[in-house]
Amino acid sequence: MSAGVNGRALLIEGLSKSFGKLEVLRGIDLELEEHEVVCLIGASGSGKSTLLRCVNLLEPIDAGRIVLHGEEITAPGTDVNRVRRGIGIVFQAFNLFPHMSVLENVTLGPRKALGLSRAEAEARGAELLLRFGLADKRDEYPDRLSGGQQQRVAIVRALAMQPGLLLLDEVTSALDPELVGEVLSVIRSLATEGMTMLIATHEMSFARDVAHRVCFLDEGVILEQGGPSQIFGAPREPRTQQFLQRIVEAGRL
Amino acid sequence: MALVSTLVFVTLLVVLVVSAPGWPDVKQAFFNREVFEDSFPEIARAFLLNVRIFLIAEVFILVFALVLAVLRGLPGPVFFPLRALATVYADLFRGIPTILVIYILGFGVTALQLPGVPVSPLFWGTVALVLVYSAYVSEVYRAGIESVHPSQEAAARSLGLNRLQALRFVVLPQAVRRVIPPLLNDFIGLQKDTALVALLGVIEAFRQSQIDVAATFNYTPYICTAILFIAITIPLARFTDWLIARERRRQQAGRLA
Numbered sequence: 209m210s211a212g213v214n215g216r217a218l219l220i221e222g223l224s225k226s227f228g229k230l231e232v233l234r235g236i237d238l239e240l241e242e243h244e245v246v247c248l249i250g251a252s253g254s255g256k257s258t259l260l261r262c263v264n265l266l267e268p269i270d271a272g273r274i275v276l277h278g279e280e281i282t283a284p285g286t287d288v289n290r291v292r293r294g295i296g297i298v299f300q301a302f303n304l305f306p307h308m309s310v311l312e313n314v315t316l317g318p319r320k321a322l323g324l325s326r327a328e329a330e331a332r333g334a335e336l337l338l339r340f341g342l343a344d345k346r347d348e349y350p351d352r353l354s355g356g357q358q359q360r361v362a363i364v365r366a367l368a369m370q371p372g373l374l375l376l377d378e379v380t381s382a383l384d385p386e387l388v389g390e391v392l393s394v395i396r397s398l399a400t401e402g403m404t405m406l407i408a409t410h411e412m413s414f415a416r417d418v419a420h421r422v423c424f425l426d427e428g429v430i431l432e433q434g435g436p437s438q439i440f441g442a443p444r445e446p447r448t449q450q451f452l453q454r455i456v457e458a459g460r461l
Numbered sequence: 462m463a464l465v466s467t468l469v470f471v472t473l474l475v476v477l478v479v480s481a482p483g484w485p486d487v488k489q490a491f492f493n494r495e496v497f498e499d500s501f502p503e504i505a506r507a508f509l510l511n512v513r514i515f516l517i518a519e520v521f522i523l524v525f526a527l528v529l530a531v532l533r534g535l536p537g538p539v540f541f542p543l544r545a546l547a548t549v550y551a552d553l554f555r556g557i558p559t560i561l562v563i564y565i566l567g568f569g570v571t572a573l574q575l576p577g578v579p580v581s582p583l584f585w586g587t588v589a590l591v592l593v594y595s596a597y598v599s600e601v602y603r604a605g606i607e608s609v610h611p612s613q614e615a616a617a618r619s620l621g622l623n624r625l626q627a628l629r630f631v632v633l634p635q636a637v638r639r640v641i642p643p644l645l646n647d648f649i650g651l652q653k654d655t656a657l658v659a660l661l662g663v664i665e666a667f668r669q670s671q672i673d674v675a676a677t678f679n680y681t682p683y684i685c686t687a688i689l690f691i692a693i694t695i696p697l698a699r700f701t702d703w704l705i706a707r708e709r710r711r712q713q714a715g716r717l718a
Contacts, residue, residue: 264619293621303616307634316630317620369620 215242216278217373217404218263223272224428225258232258234428236272240373243402247415247436250425251451256408257300259425260375263406264297277372293321296366297375300382302358304350304365310337311346314365322369329368336364340394356387360394367398374398376407380414392418412455416440424448489679496681500673504682507669508689511655514583514665518590518655519648526595530602531628547599554596560657563589567661586658594651601643605636642708645701649694656690666690 218240225233232255240246248256261267263274265281265288274282281291305313314333318324324332337343340360350358359379366374376395380388392414399405399418409415415422416436423433424445432445443449478484532540532547554562567585570578579585609632617627659668666689670682 266615266619289618289621289623292619295619297619299612299616301612303612305613305616305631305635307638316617317622320626320630321621365620 216240217242217244217276218406219275220259220263221273221275223259223262223274224270225255225262225267226270232428233262233269236428236430238423238430238433240404240406242404244420245399245403245405245407245418246421246423247419248406248408248423248425249410249412249415249439249451254425255428256425257377260297260377260406260408263373264295264375265291266297289321293317293369294371295373295375296369296371298359298362298366298377298379300378302350302355302362302382304358304362306350309347309349310342310353310361313350313361314368317365317369333364333368336367337361340364354387355383356390359383359387359391363391363394363398372404374403374405376405376409378408378410380409380411410460412440412452412460424451426451491680491684493679493681496673496677496679497685500670500677500682501685503673504666504669504685505689507664508666508686510583510663510665511652511690512693514587514590514655514658515648515652518587518594518651521591522594522598522651523644525591526598527602527633529595529599530606533599533603534606551596551599554593555600557593559589559593559654560660562593563657563660565589566592582661583658583663586661586663590651590654590658594647594654597647597650598644601640601647602636604643605640606632608639609635639708642701642705645697645704649697649701652694652697653690656686 216239218238220236220238223233223236223238224231236255236259238246248259250256258267262269263276265286269282272282273280276291276294280286305316308316311330311333314337315324315326315329318329318332319326322329334343334346337346340363342357342360342364345353345357345361350361353361359382363379379395380391383391388411392411395405395407395414396418407415407419419436421433422436422439423430424439424443424447425431426447432439432443432448439448440452443452481487529547529550532543533551535544563586566589567582570585571580571582574580613631613635614627617631618624622630655665656667659665659671662668664672666686670686673682674680
C-alpha cells in the first residue's frame, strides 16, 4: 500500500459512533504519521476499543470520515475486505481460532484473503513465528499455549498480512501480570522497526516508553494529546490530571 | 455391584411377565420360534431398504439443513425474505406430523401426473423424510452457529476474509464439531421413521412384517422387525454417548492447560 500525502498513515475527522442512545464517540479528530506510534489512554468505557474497531471497519460509523494512506475508507462502496487486509488488529481476548494449529491461524489470512499459496503462506508464517520465539509452537493448538504465547501468536497472525497499520486493543489486559512483559517487548520491537501503530492500553509506563504521542480519551472525545513526557509529566486538563492521579494511587505508574 | 443389581432386576421382570396369566398366549403370538425363523430372512432383506433410505436421506438432509441454517443467519434487511422463508420452512415442517407429509407428497404429488416427475412412492417417501428432518437438523446447525462467539467472526473478518470465507473456515468448523452429538440424535429418529415410508406401500421391513403377520396370524414378525431396528439404533446411541463424553473430556483438558 502506497504512503499517503505528507506521509500520513491515518486521518480521522469528526468521527462519531453511538450504540442506541449511548454516544460512545463524539467527534474524534486524530492523525497518525507513517511510522508513528500513538497510545490511547483513558478509563474503561471512554471509547478506546470502539475507536479501533471503527478504524478496522468492524463497526459502521455514524458521522465523520476515516482516511487511510490517502484513501477515504468510510466512503460508501469501499471494499471493506480489501481495506482490512491492510490493517492488522489484535484483540484483548486474543480471538485465536481454537480449531486450528498455530501455523494454520497464522496462514489463514494470507492464503484466503491475499491468495498466497500454502507454501508461500507457511514460509512467511514460519519466519514470523521464529522471529517471535514461537517456532516450536507452530503445530500446537491455541488451548495448549499460555496467555502470553497466545497473544504473541495473535500479533504474528496480524503481521502475516504485512499490514501498513497495526491496531492493538488492550492486548495485555487479559494476561497474568508475569506474562505482560513478553507481549510488550514484542510491541516495542515492532515500534523500533517503524511499524505504524495505534494502541489502546492501560499500561501507562509502557505508553510512556513506546509512544510518540499519547491521547487521553474522555467520554468519547480526545480531551488532550501530546508527547508522553507532557501528558504524564504535566497534563493540562483537570480530567487528565484526575485520571493519572488515580493510576498513580493504584501503583500503576 | 451394578451387574448383580441389574441381574436381579431383570430376573424379577422376567418372572413377573412369565407368571402373568396371559403369558402362554402372548408367548405363542409374539415369540413363536418357528415363525421367527421363517420370517427373519425376508424381513432382514426388506430392512436393507430402510438402511438405504436412511443413508440416502441423511446425505441430502445434512446439506439442505446447512443451507437453511446459513440462510436463517444472514444479517441485514436485504436478506429478510430469505431469512423469513427459511424460518417459515422450519416452522412448517416441524409443525406438520411426519406421517401427513408422507401422505401428502406420496399421494398428492404423484396424482398431479406432471411429466418428468417421478411417481415412485419410495422416491416421495424419502423426499418427505428429507424435508421434515432438514427442518429439525437446520435448528441444530443454527444452535451450533450461534454458539460460536461473534469475536471469532470479527477476527476472521479483520484479516480481510469475506463473510462466506469467515463462515466456511472459522464459524462452521467450530459449529459442526459442537453439534455432532445432537445431530446423531436426529439420525436415530430418522432411522426409525424410515418405517413410515411403508404407508405408501413401499415394502420395507415394517411392511414386510405386516405381510408376514397377515399370512401367519402371528405377531412374531413385528418383534423380528423391532430387533432389527434396535440393532442399528442402539449402537448409534452408544456411539453418540461416547462422542459427547469425548467432547467433554477435550474441553476440560483445554481448560486445564
